[in-house]
Every structure is written in C-alpha cells, then in structure tokens.
Amino acid sequence: MPTSDDRQPPPRFNAARHCLAENARLRGDKTALIIVGEGGAVSRLTYAEAERAVRGIAAGLLDLGLKPGDRVMIRMGNEPDYVLVYFGALAAGLVALPSSPQLTASEAAFLMENAGVAAVVTGDGLAESDAGAPAGCIRLDSRKIAQMKAGEPLADYADTAADDPATLVYTSGTTSRPKGVLHAHRAVWGRRPMHAHWLGLNESDVMLHAGTMNWTYTLGVGITDPWACGATTVLYNGPRDRGVWPRLIAEQGATIFAAVPSVYRQILKYADLGEHDLSRLRHGVTAGEALSSDLLEAWTRATGKPLYEALGMSEISTYVSSGPTIPVRPGSPGRPQPGRRVAILPVEGPFEPLPAGETGLLAIHRTDPGLMLGYWQRPDEEAAVMRGPWFAGGDLASFDADGYLWFHGRNDDLMNAMGYRVSPVEVEGVLAGHPDVAEVGVAELAVRADLRVIAAFVVLRSGVEPDEEALTAWCGERLAAYKAPRAIRFLDALPRTANGKVQRKRLAEAAG
Structure with missing residues (x-):
C-alpha cells in the first residue's frame, strides 16, 4: 500500500522505464507477454525482448524527426506490435494515442485531425481505404516497425517529468464528438493502489485479460499493471469463442482473470467449467459494467473463486474496488482504494464532502497521481468537472456507514x-x-x-x-x-x- 511518503512519483519519471527497465535487468528471460492465436498458436516475448524492441521503436520514431509531445496514433489489431509501439512512444517521450480497429475511416480521421497526430501506425489487417492519414502525417506499417525493432535501440529512456504527457485516449463526452483525455507519465504510478487492493497482483502472477489492446482496461490492467509488477500477461487473438476462457485459464496457468461482467455471464452459460483445471486461478476481476449480485453469486458458486469488482473511468482508471484487502459486498463496487482521497460532493453548492448516506457527485482529489492532465483542447469541459480541489466526473453515488460506495447512475446522459x-x-x-x-x-x-x-x-x-x-x-x-x-x-x-x-x-x- 502506498504511504504518504511515496504516494507521489519521483519528479523525473518515465512510464515505459518504470514497466520495463528493471524487469529486463532482473528477470530478462522471464515471459512478459503471451498471445494465443487461431488454432492455439502461441507467441511469446520475454522482458529482455520486449524492452529491446521498445527501445528500438523509440529510436526509430525519433529518427523520423518526431519531437517530444508529438502524438502517435496506433491503429492495429490485438497483436504484439500494438503494445510495443505504445511503450515505444512513451519511451521516446512522445504521446501514444491508442485507438480501436473498429473505428470507421471517418471516426479515425476525426481523431487524427483533432489530436494533430504526427504519425499513425497501422497493422496488417487494416484495409488501405480505412488507414488514411492527414497531410504531413507519417504513416508506418508493420514492415517499418519490424525494421525499427531490429535497429539500433535508444540509448536510454526519455528523461521525462512525471507531469509530461504520455497517453491521449478518446472517450465520449456530452457533445457529438469524442473528447481526448490526456494522461501524464505519472498515471502509471497512480495505478499502484490497484495492485494490492483490487488485483492482488505480484510478480509470480499470470494475468489473462479477455479484452483487446486498444481498450484502456486491457492496456492498463492486462499489460501495464502486470509489467509494473514483473508478472506475465496473456491475451487472446483467436476466433471469438464465448467458451474459450476457461480453457485458456487452464492451459496458460492463469492466476488472475480480468473481463467485463458480460464475459463472466457468457462463460457460465456456454462453457463446461468441469472440463478445465482452474486450480491455479486465485480470483477474477471485473470492471467496465456494474456487476450484478446474481452474477457474482453464480460465478462464486460455480467456481469457488472470488470475483472482485472495480469502479473507474478514463480520466482516473479504477479507484473504488473490492479485493484481497477489501471484502466483497454484493451490489457495491467496494470502497476507495487505500491511498485515494474520494468524496461525495453536493450536486450544487459548496465543495464540502457530504456525510455517509447522502447522495451526490462522486469525486476524487486532484492530487491523485492517476488523475488526467486534462481534456485535449476542451477547457470548457475540463472546467465543468473540476470543483475546487476535486474532480467530479458526473457519477451519482453515496457511501454507507462502512465506507462502501453505492452507485446511483449518472448526472448526465452518457451511456x-x-x-x-x-x-x-x-x-x-x-x-x-x-x-x-x-x-x-x-x-x-x-x-x-x-x-x-x-x-x-x-x-x-x-x-x-x-x-x-x-x-x-x-x-x-x-x-x-x-x-x-x-x-x-x-x-x-x-x-x-x-x-x-x-x-x-x-x-x-x-x-x-
């Protein structure tokens, strides 16, 4: 658990260095990433291989003339190069813009224009007609990335400040166009309360995540968190099969499984849990949707394994959860993770936190290192969510007498x-x-x-x-x-x- 002395990151801090440098030095031969593909094909990267590739990509991006703070958009499928390019951009002091391969050409064009991207990296599966880039933007394909990985690596990670921008993710706002959420390198440090209090994560773990790399839930919980702890990540890139997850848990020896509640529901409906050895699985974790009490009960009854929920958002990631140190209370996502300053504020009026039992806006203190730098070129929306020293994203909630949070919907119409x-x-x-x-x-x-x-x-x-x-x-x-x-x-x-x-x-x- 972070103490008051180490809650804030060092002034000079690079997120890619934090996740890779020590792992490559101390456990270079350990498997960092496993991707299971069609027909059970498996590809692996050790920490030494991942770190070498990331620094090669970082050097290659800078050799193109990109400058610190330039945005690099990633338009790839669920493939190893996605995460390597992501961390390569951070290692070079650039800003990574992860995006979904599901975006249409017009949706992607809006993000490119709005973010002013300097480079876009595309995967092999993206149709040429959908892969366009604005004038003056450098386009890189998998062949060019392969050359970078094999090239001379960056001598050292960029000497970034903890507050320097690192990641730009787009999420829907209250207008007709998505808005960019800009995160600093310190956001990776800000994730540390999750490791003990939600994920129960340590270097001996094997984390299987059911999401795709473009999703911040996967990039964060599925990759960044395991790498920050020296653990192993497993992702799936095969045909969509609602019953595949218990098989992968057994085959890969997963100790933690992460997914949205609907995936757990599908497992219970379509998979024969008795056919697979789930003995190494300690627990499952879930976020992204509310976990119903019925599903929680059905999962724990069928598997005998705990299921820990978390509540978060793009601007801060998860900050309320149940977990190994926070007992599950059905119907509630849990309590604020130790080290977080979370409050319920009046919808209107002063910024003074409300007492237990009263409903208001769920807020987190702006000093939290995981909180965003701000909304990209949207100062009006940024001002709307800042209430004095608090960030309030629009969720309505209350705390009970034991500190558990109860969600009451949104103060706006976001779905x-x-x-x-x-x-x-x-x-x-x-x-x-x-x-x-x-x-x-x-x-x-x-x-x-x-x-x-x-x-x-x-x-x-x-x-x-x-x-x-x-x-x-x-x-x-x-x-x-x-x-x-x-x-x-x-x-x-x-x-x-x-x-x-x-x-x-x-x-x-x-x-x-």
Whole structure:
C-alpha cells in the first residue's frame, strides 16, 4: 500500500522505464507477454525482448524527426506490435494515442485531425481505404516497425517529468464528438493502489485479460499493471469463442482473470467449467459494467473463486474496488482504494464532502497521481468537472456507514456500452442523417435485469415504413460496433420537456 511518503512519483519519471527497465535487468528471460492465436498458436516475448524492441521503436520514431509531445496514433489489431509501439512512444517521450480497429475511416480521421497526430501506425489487417492519414502525417506499417525493432535501440529512456504527457485516449463526452483525455507519465504510478487492493497482483502472477489492446482496461490492467509488477500477461487473438476462457485459464496457468461482467455471464452459460483445471486461478476481476449480485453469486458458486469488482473511468482508471484487502459486498463496487482521497460532493453548492448516506457527485482529489492532465483542447469541459480541489466526473453515488460506495447512475446522459462510455448525441447525429428519420433519441435500454444496451428511439418521416435492418446497417457503416444501437424502437413522438428538450430518461417508458 502506498504511504504518504511515496504516494507521489519521483519528479523525473518515465512510464515505459518504470514497466520495463528493471524487469529486463532482473528477470530478462522471464515471459512478459503471451498471445494465443487461431488454432492455439502461441507467441511469446520475454522482458529482455520486449524492452529491446521498445527501445528500438523509440529510436526509430525519433529518427523520423518526431519531437517530444508529438502524438502517435496506433491503429492495429490485438497483436504484439500494438503494445510495443505504445511503450515505444512513451519511451521516446512522445504521446501514444491508442485507438480501436473498429473505428470507421471517418471516426479515425476525426481523431487524427483533432489530436494533430504526427504519425499513425497501422497493422496488417487494416484495409488501405480505412488507414488514411492527414497531410504531413507519417504513416508506418508493420514492415517499418519490424525494421525499427531490429535497429539500433535508444540509448536510454526519455528523461521525462512525471507531469509530461504520455497517453491521449478518446472517450465520449456530452457533445457529438469524442473528447481526448490526456494522461501524464505519472498515471502509471497512480495505478499502484490497484495492485494490492483490487488485483492482488505480484510478480509470480499470470494475468489473462479477455479484452483487446486498444481498450484502456486491457492496456492498463492486462499489460501495464502486470509489467509494473514483473508478472506475465496473456491475451487472446483467436476466433471469438464465448467458451474459450476457461480453457485458456487452464492451459496458460492463469492466476488472475480480468473481463467485463458480460464475459463472466457468457462463460457460465456456454462453457463446461468441469472440463478445465482452474486450480491455479486465485480470483477474477471485473470492471467496465456494474456487476450484478446474481452474477457474482453464480460465478462464486460455480467456481469457488472470488470475483472482485472495480469502479473507474478514463480520466482516473479504477479507484473504488473490492479485493484481497477489501471484502466483497454484493451490489457495491467496494470502497476507495487505500491511498485515494474520494468524496461525495453536493450536486450544487459548496465543495464540502457530504456525510455517509447522502447522495451526490462522486469525486476524487486532484492530487491523485492517476488523475488526467486534462481534456485535449476542451477547457470548457475540463472546467465543468473540476470543483475546487476535486474532480467530479458526473457519477451519482453515496457511501454507507462502512465506507462502501453505492452507485446511483449518472448526472448526465452518457451511456455505458460493454465498458465504453458512449455519448447519445454522437449516435443520434448519425441516425439523424438517414433520409427516413425525422427525429431520434438514444438511451440505454434494459433487456434483462442485469443487462443494458444502447437503443435508438426513432420517429420516421411521414409515409415511411419501419425498417430496423436498414437503420442498423446505416449505423454499422458509420459507427464503431460498440457505439451502434443494439435495439431500435419506433415511436410516434419523442418525450420532451416543456422547453422542447428530449427526455432521454423517458424514452424506454415511451416505447412501452
């Protein structure tokens, strides 16, 4: 547990050095990364190999003329080069911009333009038509990255300050376009409370993560945290198989398994747990969606293994959790991790924390080293979430007398789709462009007691017949898969306030 003396990182701090340099020196032959592919094919990287490749990529990027602080966008699939380029950018003092291969060409173009990227790295699976880069931007493919890895490595990691920018991730805001969340190198140091109090992570662990590298949950919990502790990471890059995870846990000897709740639900439904040896698994961890009490009970009953939940967001990662040091309380994501300053603030009024039992805005103190530097070129939104010395991202919550947090929804309309925050305004903007659509509202829809999906509520133009398939296809061509509505409901009119504003919270009710 971090003490008051080591809660803040050293003034000069490089995140890539923190995760790789000592591991390469002390345990260079140890496996750092395992990727299991189609047909059970396995690729491995030791810490020495990973560190050598990262410093080679760092040198290669700087040789192209890139300067400290330049943004490097990564558009790759779930392949080893993704993580090596990510850490290579950090090692060089550049800013890594991880992105999803699901992004459409127009979505990716917006991120490139908004971030002012200096270079974009593409994987082999990306179609040429989708891989464009703005004028003046350097484009690098897997062949060029291979040359960098084999080239002369950077003599030493960039001498970055802890507050220097390191990572730019885009998340949905309250407008129709995603906003960039800029993190400093110190964010890696700020993750340390998770290691003992949520993940229970140490150098002997094998961490299997069910996500893909482009997701901050995977980059953080699946790769950065294990590497910061000298542990081994296992990722899967084979065909989507809902029952594959117990087999991988057994084959790879995973001691910790990380996924969103829906993956645990699929395992229970589609996999035969009795066929696999899960004896080395100590526990599972989950984040990105709320963990229902029913799913928690079903998992622990079926496996005999604990399941620890965490609550977080792109701006701070996880900061409330259960874990080896925080007993599970069903229905609550846990308590603030030791070393964190977390409070409930009034929605309006002074910045004084509320007592236990009262509902308000969930806030974390701005001195937390894991907190973002700010929103990229969005000072208005940045100002809106800073309340004196506190960052309040819009979650409504309360603490009980034992310090456990209880979540009461959001103070705005942001949706949660498979762990990604999605703005309804962005989805509505796409659907409004369809010639058959007169009006549209987008909100979450409960399809089961423990499952909510993005749904579009559509008012059609006069004389048009409902065609759910056509609207679904329209969205699929213009939105990443995780942003596209999973359900479409047709209404005669959208519920509105007296001032004409769409009442998103009443859309599901209006659809009956």
